[in-house]
Amino acid sequence: xxxxxxxxxxxxxxxxxxxxxxxxxxxxxxxxxxxxxxxxxxxxxxxxxxxxxxxxxxxxxxxxxxxxxxxxxxxxxxxxxxxxxxxxxxxxxxxxxxxxxxxxxxxxxxxxxxxxxxxxxxxxxxxxxxxxxxxxxxxxxxxxxxxxxxxxxxxxxxxxxxxxxxxxxxxxxxxxx
Amino acid sequence: xxxxxxxxxxxxxxxxxxxxxxxxxxxxxxxxxxxxxxxxxxxxxxxxxxxxxxxxxxxxxxxxxxxxxxxxxxxxxxxxxxxxxxxxxxxxxxxxxx
Numbered sequence: 691x692x693x694x695x696x697x698x699x700x701x702x703x704x705x706x707x708x709x710x711x712x713x714x715x716x717x718x719x720x721x722x723x724x725x726x727x728x729x730x731x732x733x734x735x736x737x738x739x740x741x742x743x744x745x746x747x748x749x750x751x752x753x754x755x756x757x758x759x760x761x762x763x764x765x766x767x768x769x770x771x772x773x774x775x776x777x778x779x780x781x782x783x784x785x786x787x788x789x790x791x792x793x794x795x796x797x798x799x800x801x802x803x804x805x806x807x808x809x810x811x812x813x814x815x816x817x818x819x820x821x822x823x824x825x826x827x828x829x830x831x832x833x834x835x836x837x838x839x840x841x842x843x844x845x846x847x848x849x850x851x852x853x854x855x856x857x858x859x860x861x862x863x864x865x866x867x
Numbered sequence: 868x869x870x871x872x873x874x875x876x877x878x879x880x881x882x883x884x885x886x887x888x889x890x891x892x893x894x895x896x897x898x899x900x901x902x903x904x905x906x907x908x909x910x911x912x913x914x915x916x917x918x919x920x921x922x923x924x925x926x927x928x929x930x931x932x933x934x935x936x937x938x939x940x941x942x943x944x945x946x947x948x949x950x951x952x953x954x955x956x957x958x959x960x961x962x963x964x965x
Contacts, residue, residue, distance in 0.1 A: 692868075695868075695871070696871075699871070699875045702879060703875070703878055703882070706883070707882060709886075709898065709902075710886045710889070710890070710895075715895070718898060719898070722902070725879075732872070732909065733909075736872065736913060736916040738912050738915065738916060738923070738924050738927075740924060741924045741927050741928075744927075744928065744931060745908075745931075748931055748935065749901075749931065749934070752935070753934065756938055756942055757894070757898065757942070759942075760894065760942045760945060763946065764945075764946075814921050818921040819928070822921040822922060823925050827922075830925070830929055834929055834933070837933065837936050838932060838935065840936070841936030841937070841940050842939065844940045845939040846943075848940065848944055848947050849943035849946055849947065851950070
């Protein structure tokens with residue numbers, strides 16, 4: 691179990707370092723996903739399987755998809771096609787693939803051996819987390835929902851394009867006349 | 868073992884901070900902020916595992932929700948910056964006039 695922890699920690703640090711020295715945003719995103727997956731394995735070894743699942747689903751899944759969408763929106767035209775061709779070259783995907791393969795080998799080893807977490811007594815599963823979340827931390831859940839709503843409205847407002855034509859307010863004023 | 872987890876968290880946090888300070892591309896700055904938030908969550912999980920309490924994971928879930936909201940607003944800002952300045956350089960926005 692300790693070995694898995696240290697290998698995952700090394701992968702997380704290495705992937706983050708490689709992310710920082712990439713010039714291409716998509717390559718950096720791949721390394722960031724690897725880093726998040728490695729941290730998810732670290733969570734699993736620390737006896738937090740629920741947090742590990744959330745890390746994979748929300749961080750490495752949903753949030754990274756947002757990044758990919760934005761990078762896609764920013765890379766348009768001929769440059770994107772040349773970039774796509776370059777993506778298929780070997781150099782850009784070998785290293786992330788090796789790091790991800792090490793992670794998945796660790797995970798299969800953990801599942802086959804059935805080793806528990808490093809702290810002997812127990813893993814803290816979704817049941818305890820849910821009981822704490824909707825017990826003493828209820829107000830925090832409500833605040834998080836308000837925060838997410840504010841983030842949604844704010845992102846919509848900032849991302850809205852200004853229309854070039856006349857404002858709709860003029861139309862309503864004319865109708866009033 | 869909590870010592871090693873906290874060392875890992877601080878190394879990741881330092882790498883994210885270095886990314887924020889060194890990179891000028893706004894997308895890279897946002898990614899580095901994600902790394903820093905993730906390191907903070909790792910510290911919470913490690914502490915929760917050390918004391919066998921669920922509170923660490925609860926705080927991690929709050930950090931996750933906060934990161935999701937932050938990244939939505941941040942990426943909308945990146946898009947607005949790109950449409951306005953036709954560039955992703957963070958220094959471009961320094962000539963923004965209030």
